[in-house]
Amino acid sequence: MDHFNQAGGQLMAEDCSLADLAERFGTPLFVYSKATFLRHLAAYSDALSDYPHLVCYGMKANSNLAVLQALAAAGSGFDIVSQGELERVLAAGGDPQKVVFSGVGKQPGEMRRALDVGIYCFNVESEAELETLSQVASDMGKTAPVSIRVNPDVDAGTHPYISTGLRDNKFGIAHQRALAVYQRAAELPGIHISGIDCHIGSQLTDLTPLMAALEKLLELIESIAGLGIQLDHIDLGGGLGVPYQDEQPPHPSEYLTLVKARLAGSGLKLVLEPGRSIAANAGVMLTRVNLLKENHGKHFAVVDGAMNDLIRPSLYSAWQRIVPVMQAPTPGATHARFDVVGPVCESGDFLGKDRELTIAPGDLLAVRSAGAYGFVMSSNYNTRNRAAEVLVDGDQAHLVRRRETYADQFALESLLEPTDAS
Numbered sequence: 001m002d003h004f005n006q007a008g009g010q011l012m013a014e015d016c017s018l019a020d021l022a023e024r025f026g027t028p029l030f031v032y033s034k035a036t037f038l039r040h041l042a043a044y045s046d047a048l049s050d051y052p053h054l055v056c057y058g059m060k061a062n063s064n065l066a067v068l069q070a071l072a073a074a075g076s077g078f079d080i081v082s083q084g085e086l087e088r089v090l091a092a093g094g095d096p097q098k099v100v101f102s103g104v105g106k107q108p109g110e111m112r113r114a115l116d117v118g119i120y121c122f123n124v125e126s127e128a129e130l131e132t133l134s135q136v137a138s139d140m141g142k143t144a145p146v147s148i149r150v151n152p153d154v155d156a157g158t159h160p161y162i163s164t165g166l167r168d169n170k171f172g173i174a175h176q177r178a179l180a181v182y183q184r185a186a187e188l189p190g191i192h193i194s195g196i197d198c199h200i201g202s203q204l205t206d207l208t209p210l211m212a213a214l215e216k217l218l219e220l221i222e223s224i225a226g227l228g229i230q231l232d233h234i235d236l237g238g239g240l241g242v243p244y245q246d247e248q249p250p251h252p253s254e255y256l257t258l259v260k261a262r263l264a265g266s267g268l269k270l271v272l273e274p275g276r277s278i279a280a281n282a283g284v285m286l287t288r289v290n291l292l293k294e295n296h297g298k299h300f301a302v303v304d305g306a307m308n309d310l311i312r313p314s315l316y317s318a319w320q321r322i323v324p325v326m327q328a329p330t331p332g333a334t335h336a337r338f339d340v341v342g343p344v345c346e347s348g349d350f351l352g353k354d355r356e357l358t359i360a361p362g363d364l365l366a367v368r369s370a371g372a373y374g375f376v377m378s379s380n381y382n383t384r385n386r387a388a389e390v391l392v393d394g395d396q397a398h399l400v401r402r403r404e405t406y407a408d409q410f411a412l413e414s415l416l417e418p419t420d421a422s
């Protein structure tokens with residue numbers, strides 16, 4: 001369920017006409033529904049209303065400032081992976097005490113900034129990072145709250161590029177090493193051991209690997225207690241999938257009922273880092289059909305959106321639904337199976353392949369489920385201006401990021417000084 005529904009013969013975002021938004025702001029255009037973001041956040045917080053918790057939205061999924069502002073106002077915390085993301089949380093009015101800092105390559109400067117503003121916890125991903133953090137915190141006369149990210153070696157059963165909890169992945173500390181790392185952390189100055197965490201992968205549609213990871217963490221927690229170390233929280237990361245096509249991922253309440261039952265009596269606060277399940281179906285990308293062409297019997301719809309705007313189809317062969325915004329076909333439209341492709345000079349530049357559509361040049365298409373890992377992964381490849389972003393709230397549409405201009409793109413570059421008078 002989302003707030004993108006058909007009404008009056010066209011696809012709407014809440015009470016706003018997508019066709020009108022495309023006219024007003026141009027295409028390609030990301031359109032987000034504020035109500036959907038908030039409903040997805042509430043799916044987590046409501047399911048945990050009877051259990052101590054902190055939901056830290058995995059903001060890498062969609063870090064537009066207005067989106068963060070809306071989530072922060074609804075009480076969300078944030079999972080960050082860079083100082084840049086921390087600066088966004090602060091700029092959007094988020095509470096640093098609800099921030100967890102993940103990532104395998106935190107720099108000392110980033111650690112200093114996070115210590116300065118007082119984040120909730122550092123999710124430490126290596127022994128080297130632990131030593132550096134201890135040094136940085138001690139030098140500042142501060143204590144860093146730390147959780148060790150354990151790599152539980154659980155197969156999340158997802159695309160290899162987005163699986164993170166396998167022994168071959170760069171993330172976290174092998175669970176066999178974890179105990180030794182906790183022991184070392186207990187000896188180090190400037191470190192307060194606060195929790196344990198894991199994140200095994202993204203777009204998970206089955207609870208089995210998530211629950212297997214939880215069991216591994218609970219075993220470890222017992223061994224850690226044997227060292228005399230008491231943890232105050234467990235962070236299970238993000239990872240719940242969304243229906244892009246016909247997947248049937250579990251609802252957060254189904255997952256959290258199982259987790260709460262397992263954690264009952266543990267005294268552990270539960271931290272979560274959901275990204276995709278909050279953002280993906282809260283957004284669409286609008287793109288206009290430029291022209292139709294046929295090559296050797298194959299039909300192509302060349303649209304104005306491309307892999308630089310939405311890279312998931314090219315990068316992961318991800319399937320995202322593509323639908324016309326207007327229900328009634330334009331008179332004279334062509335009915336065929338189209339590859340929906342962009343203008344970028346790469347054969348891998350497609351938004352969808354082999355899609356049955358009835359379309360004509362000038363038609364507006366919506367690529368669904370584009371609220372997560374959409375705009376945030378966009379680039380200027382082929383010197384294309386990055387798209388604009390609009391956040392809809394009822395019948396109000398707010399332009400929350402204007403379309404880039406060529407001047408924006410050139411602003412950071414310089415020409416060489418001429419070396420002679422000629």
Ligand SMILES: Cc1ncc(COP(=O)(O)O)c(C=O)c1O
Nearest residue numbers: 058102202238239273274275276
């Ligand atoms: C450490 C961490 N937490 C949270 C997330 C968010 O994951 P998802 O978008 O699958 O919920 C990610 C990304 O996969 C991550 O790497």
Ligand SMILES: N[C@@H](CCCC[NH3+])C(=O)O
Nearest residue numbers: 060162202203312372373
């Ligand atoms: N960007 C990926 C997910 C990566 C998750 C980040 N750890 C996607 O679009 O599916």
